[in-house]
Amino acid sequence: xxxxxxxxxxxxxxxxxxxxxxxxxxxxxxxxxxxxxxxxxxxxxxxxxxxxxxxxxxxxxxxxxxxxxxxxxxxxxxxxxxxxxxxxxxxxxxxxxxxxxxxxxxxxxxxxxxxxxxxxxxxxxxxxxxxxxxxxxxxxxxxxxxxxxxxxxxxxxxxxxxxxxxxx
Numbered sequence: 294x295x296x297x298x299x300x301x302x303x304x305x306x307x308x309x310x311x312x313x314x315x316x317x318x319x320x321x322x323x324x325x326x327x328x329x330x331x332x333x334x335x336x337x338x339x340x341x342x343x344x345x346x347x348x349x350x351x352x353x354x355x356x357x358x359x360x361x362x363x364x365x366x367x368x369x370x371x372x373x374x375x376x377x378x379x380x381x382x383x384x385x386x387x388x389x390x391x392x393x394x395x396x397x398x399x400x401x402x403x404x405x406x407x408x409x410x411x412x413x414x415x416x417x418x419x420x421x422x423x424x425x426x427x428x429x430x431x432x433x434x435x436x437x438x439x440x441x442x443x444x445x446x447x448x449x450x451x452x453x454x455x456x457x458x459x460x461x
Contacts, residue, residue, distance in 0.1 A: 295323075295325070295354055295355055295357060296355040296356070297355065297356060297357060297358040298325045298354075298357050298358055298359055300326070301323050301324060301325040301326065302323070302324040303321070303322070303323050303324075304320075304321070304322040304323075304324075305320075305321055306319060306320040306321070306322075307319045307320075307321075307343070315340055317339065317340065318337060318338070318339060319337070319338055319339070319340060319343055319347065320335065320336070320337050320338075321335070321336045321338075321347065321350060321351070322334070322335045322336075323335075323354055323357075325357065325359055326359075327359035327361070328359075328361060329361055332357075332359050334354060334357065336350040338350075366430065367429050367430055368411060368427065368429040368430075368432065368456065368457075370403045370406050370411060372456075372460055373403070373406075373411045373413050373425075373427050373429070373456060374401050374402070374403065374413055375460065376456035376457075376459040376460045377401055377413045377415060377425050377427075377456065377459070378401050379459040379460070379461060380454060380456070380459045381401075381415060383459070388418075391418050392418070396418075397418035397419075398416060398418070399416060399417060399418045400415075400416050401413060401414070401415050401416075402414050402416075404424060408429075409428070409429075410426060410427065410428065410429070411427045411429050412424055412425065412426055412427070413425040413427065419440075420440060420441070421438055421439070421440050422438070422439050422440070422441065423436060423437070423438050424436070424437045424438075424439075424447060425456075427456055431455070432455040432456045432457035432458075433453070433455055434453060434454050434455065434456050435449065435450075435452070435453050436449070436450045436452040436453065436454075437449050437450065438450055
């Protein structure tokens with residue numbers, strides 16, 4: 294029981310399998326139920342700090358109170374473009390220098406946006422046009438590609454991602 298949050302699940306990882314020895318690093322996890330989903334709080338600390346930090350973390354958790362989310366989490370157009378740019382840079386580390394050099398047209402822009410879908414167009418330095426179709430709430434994304442003058446239209450690829458993973 295936590296003083297403010299009530300009943301929760303506490304997982305104390307302070308012994309190795311079998312319970313005979315202590316690991317060098319300890320872990321404490323609290324899973325606190327809330328009306329809109331669980332809250333998870335985790336502490337990682339060394340054996341030497343168990344009595345200090347570990348005890349203070351426990352006291353701190355007694356002051357924890359889960360508050361309801363402030364509305365639906367939804368991507369903005371700017372966040373969608375930023376996440377897709379980050380995704381592209383991670384998957385092609387040379388892309389950033391190519392884009393910054395300005396030798397070949399490379400850009401990201403909103404192709405369309407409404408309540409149900411944001412479409413980000415990435416114009417690659419190769420001339421390919423890659424469109425990312427994003428669900429603005431879940432972040433689930435599928436990808437199409439077209440090359441003007443070469444392909445007859447957009448072709449869906451096997452690529453998929455969740456853009457929430459690429460917002461930093």
